[in-house]
Amino acid sequence: MNINLPNFNMKNLVKEAGSTISRVVQLTEEKLGTTERTEYDLHFQSLAERADVTKSWTEKIVRDTESVLIPNPQNRVEDFIFEKIDKSKPKRLSNLEHLALNMIEAGGDFGQDMPYGQALIKVGQAEQKLGQHEHDFIATSGICFTQPLRKFLEGEMKTISKERGILETKRLDLDACKNRVKKARSMLGQQAAERDLRVAQAEFDRQSEITKLLLDGISTSQASHLRHLHAFIQTQVRYYKQCGDVMEQLQRELAKMQPAKPRLRINSEDVDGPPSIASAHSFDSDTTSIALALAVESDHESDSDSAHLYRSIDIGQAKALTHLLEEFEIEFDTSAITTV
CATH class of the missing domain: 1.20.1270.60 (Arfaptin homology (AH) domain/BAR domain)
Structure with missing residues (x-):
């Protein structure tokens, strides 16, 4: 081999x-x-x-x-x-x-x-x-x-x-x-x-x-x-x-x-608010009153169209103001509201 x-x-x-x-x-x-x-x-x-x-x-x-x-x-x-x-x-x-x-x-x-x-x-x-x-x-x-x-x-x-x-x-x-x-x-x-x-x-x-x-x-x-x-x-x-x-x-x-929300105007500032705020609110007061400018406006409305919706509402005790702000689900410094 x-x-x-x-x-x-x-x-x-x-x-x-x-x-x-x-x-x-x-x-x-x-x-x-x-x-x-x-x-x-x-x-x-x-x-x-x-x-x-x-x-x-x-x-x-x-x-x-x-x-x-x-x-x-x-x-x-x-x-x-x-x-x-x-x-x-x-x-x-x-x-x-x-x-x-x-x-x-x-x-x-x-x-x-x-x-x-x-x-x-x-x-x-x-x-x-x-x-x-x-x-x-x-x-x-x-x-x-x-x-x-x-x-x-x-x-x-x-x-x-x-x-x-x-x-x-x-x-x-x-x-x-x-x-x-x-x-x-x-x-x-x-x-x-x-x-x-x-x-x-x-x-x-x-x-x-x-x-x-x-x-x-x-x-x-x-x-x-x-x-x-x-x-x-x-x-x-x-x-x-x-x-x-x-x-x-x-x-x-x-x-x-998202559903449309009404708006709350406080001291010329717009804040989103719940639909329930469209109804008028009034509060009785025995003591100091606070003037709050409230406006309800839809997202499609302009500032000029909604100007007639502004109204002044008297809010008495702090409890009443807190109730209103809670409906808007916002935190708000009450010192920014003008007292009358």
Whole structure:
């Protein structure tokens, strides 16, 4: 029975193993401070630090934005898994939509012809609209903001990290070669070490240039991120405007459903009052009288049309005044009423 084994290049395998050991030794000696290391130039260090800061803050911004869009961490994990396996995300009802369905169902049970039932249905329908606007906002925000930033992290930043790792490996090889040159004693050994040093230096310089180009590209990426940020804000403004329009319309519809109330005018200030106040009130008094201007007017009447409805009523004891104000279901500072 013939078994075809892959062809191993033992020479390359031994060479790679030797390089790995050499790097480990070099790194250990650097940690112990017993050998010198090649330092990156200031410009490269500045680019590398900016890349680290960009990566860290971009990760936090993406994570925090997704937490705002999808507060439930379990749902975020589930969505992430579905993205990885290339399947569509499950359709979920938001908290607003759950509330909307419960309100509509409750309104039906309480009676669609009853004021409270009608109001519950109206509010439930408005909450449904808010829920749909929320779904649209989440989807649009993902497309215009979080997805491009996550793509940057998973693409460009990963490439930069990989190339920086390769560069660090080349630096260890270079410094190991430098140490071997210092330790070489025979002429033959020194020539071989110097040859390895020249090769290591060339590979290090080449990888350094590649890494610098990638680090410089972060400026271009941040310009793109700025455009994505503007798009996210525009989406947010549109979302809140849509929600505001829904709530204003709901408020107008609920106001139309409220019964009209007469009004009590005290010292030139209108106060809502109960329908029962439409009948005239009079109170006898044996002591101090207080002049109270009373007017009953419907919501559709103008001030000029209702001017003839004003009358002066004598109110005696504080008990009588309290009774009148209680009918209006208001609290009133009696010190504001002019005494006569």
